[in-house]
């Protein structure tokens with residue numbers, strides 16, 4: 465095989481690998497970000513339950529204090545009842561006491577209600593906590609793997625670019641320039657295999673005279689339509 469063509473094929477192979485790595489490097493960070501977001505969401509839903517429990521417990525404590533106040537009030541009423549002078553005052557104090565007792569019962573019902581809600585939420589919290597631990601472990605493993613992959617790809621890219629530079633230095637400048645020009649204009653592949661009499665890069669038919677020259681193994685030729693280097697593989 466033509467030496468220059470051989471070198472250009474090696475260059476193209478490196479370019480394919482570099483292109484592939486660059487594509488992965490472009491996609492990986494958003495994949496990692498997505499996994500991190502999923503982790504945040506899990507933590508958020510767990511925190512949401514914890515916050516709800518805290519609110520309900522605070523509400524419960526408030527109601528317990530209310531009961532405490534009412535009980536103090538009842539005690540004071542009972543003291544007054546011992547010293548009361550008139551029947552009307554006595555009745556009024558009893559009504560006040562009954563009202564306070566009724567209110568206590570109401571609040572106790574509300575506390576029971578709150579305790580039931582807290583119980584349900586604590587069960588939910590337990591389930592969410594287990595789910596969080598399981599899923600987070602998996603997510604963290606995935607994040608770790610992807611971050612390592614990213615590092616490896618970056619190293620590979622550096623090595624490939626170095627190899628490419630060395631190879632490019634060994635290629636005749638006029639061919640290299642043409643190669644780079646086609647690569648910029650058309651993208652990979654720069655070297656197109658001839659299928660029957662068609663350029664596999666642009667799918668145009670190669671003029672018969674040129675085709676015959678290529679078959680005879682004359683100089684390295686470019687497709688007159690797309691400019692790609694043409695590679696003829698005898699069958």
Ligand SMILES: [Zn+2]
Pocket residue numbers: 656663664665666667668687688689690691692
């Ligand atoms: Zn072509």
